Amino acid sequence: MGQQGKHLNSIKVSHEKHTAGCATEIMAIPETVCISMSQHIGAPCKPLVKKGDQVKVGQLIGDTDAFVSAPIHSSVSGTVKEISTIRSVTGGDDQVVIIETDGNQDVYEEIKPPVINDMKDFIAAVRASGLVGLGGASFPTHIKLNPKNLEEVDTLIVNAAECEPFITSDHRLMLENTEYIIKGAVAIMKYLGLKKGHIGVEENKPDAIEKLRKVIADMGHSGDIEVNVLRARYPQGAERVMIYEITGKTLRAGMLPADVGVILSNVTTIAFIGQYLETGRPLTTKRVTVDGNAVAEPKNIIVPIGARIADVIAACGGYKAEPKKILMGGPMMGRAVYSDAFPIIKNNNAILAFDGPQALIPEETGCIKCGRCHGACPFELLPVSIAEAYENKDVERLQALEVMQCMECGSCSYICPARRPLAFINKMSKGFLKEATSK
């Protein structure tokens, strides 16, 4: 809860958490995987293997010297079939390594738990693990854990809100790998010298809250790690919203959590650190929620990174209806892909395949000025005014309306009774404003 019990504006979304009770299954290794060299924000990796090379699970196959980056490892054992490109969702051409699997899943010989003595070793280990923000942003974690003003940072927030409808992969992780979450959090707090840890969970996951509290107590961390129960509202898991709800501190766009003394990371990211320190196995698999009306058997499933969506869905009973829209991520902020040949990348936490009726967004009608968009916006922006200013290409008014504060959570579009694509217009306005002010 925010200080003095205040909350930011939020909306009630239909939760659709159909798979919350589905214990995670493990996907059989597909015939080929397609591992993208662009799986994080920052510079893409360069392939370190060539056609015909034999690779093993966990072997480094892509890296770069660029600062903002994370290495990429093979998720399978097999033979490199091709280095190719695919047209990404954002329109660029991404390099991919296509590997024909041999089904043996031989683990790379050099994999061993990292030896860590200090923070420098810890950060190096996190980079070597290939870890990026797994909640969706895919920002390289070793950079996030190494802020310039570390001496001013004292709080770790584990973001376990999972406010997107449909997705339950974090929820399942909290039930199935609870120890790793606490181990990861404890390691970060230890090496970074943070005093206080918070785990923010929405109240609609009482079993996870109970389990976390029990494990924290069993491991003797009741004094320094606290589970914060948050309202089950959207967008509770947005970085700036969660920091406000837990610490009461306001983070404006462009500021980093470290500016208010906080390091915040997604629960799956943190749990991976706990697991990596123990096993030394880099990030090569991902737990994803597969759901949507077009999927025969919605479930949570651990998939090798690089598995194509079509193969993942085949592992979930295949399609029961013609898919019309497939999302990587949740329905509020997820990206629609144009083909199910796309491979799973590190930050995928869900694949949703919608049939015709579910994929349909009703047609736009006239704005009735009801103000619901403003009432829904966590930062109290005025989407209707922004849309008007964007239509008039009014740079000054767009600036005055602070459109750059928009984090594109989609609450305004969701709530609009006239079905206006307000979040999309905000996105366009931000792009327009960036261009107009950079001249």
Add this chain to the structure above:
Amino acid sequence: MDNKYHEKLIVSSSPHMVTKTDTSKIMGTVLIALLPAFAVGIYQFGFRVVTLTAVFVASCVLFEYLYNKIAKKPQTVGDLSAVLTGVLLAFNCPSSLPYEIAIVGSFAAIVVIKQLFGGIGQNLVNPAVTARVFMFIAFATPMTSWPTPRGGHATGAVVDATTSATPLGVLSHGSFADVYNDGFTKMDLFLGNVGGCIGEVSALAILIGGLFLIWKKVISPIIPVTFIATVFVLGLIWGGFDGALFHILAGGLMLGAFFCATDYVTSPTLPLGKVIFGIGCGLFTMLIRIFASYPEGVSFAILLMNILTPYIDKICEKRMYKLPKKAKEGEK
């Protein structure tokens, strides 16, 4: 490879899911909220309330349908806004109003005031309120002939068998003493045992509907509260506690405050704007009731504030974004 993958999926910007509450659901909820007032109207003025309301609704919907058809615009009949306009128009007229006047009024509301300005969301002023003002001026006699309410007989408020005076009508020619001497009690005003427009007579019925809308979060309480509070305070100044109570219960105030002044399109969006709007409505209502030659001023007041709404919105937007920005920068 071709058959293996689905290659032509729909690509659109997020979010990929929307709430079930659309414009027609909102309008439908407002219509439900008007049911108690409708029931009181039927009880007080008889079956003609039903037929007159039906004529209003049917002609509003028909004009909306025909205009969209002729102008080749997307059909908007399904959003129920024309139905709501029809009902609100009916509620703002006496039950004896000739049907042909109802049809003319509906034409003014839907075609002239709403569609010619661009249809739903684009109208500057509230169609029902403005068409009512037009009918009130154009057809002054039928618009001010008030059939006797069923509940009015017992109080002796009957002047003749078919028409009776409204409390505000009595007040405009006399004093509060005359109103109460005429047999109107405050309880009559509250329950609706008085002459008046179909939907405005019972403050209680409208309150039930209005509170339902606030509970359903369809309307914000700011406009009704500030509107009614302003009328109450000014009533207190001009007529003491009795006067204040009389003014908030009489005439179209409750209906106007909860159902007409709260129209999203023609009222301000931001809370501060709503406060200004509500106070303005209350102020003009009382100025007209007390000083002007018309006994009632709710419609005129709302119409006037409708016209000021774009300016109020602009002022509030500027205020909201200029002041806090500086304060926040100072914080850093």
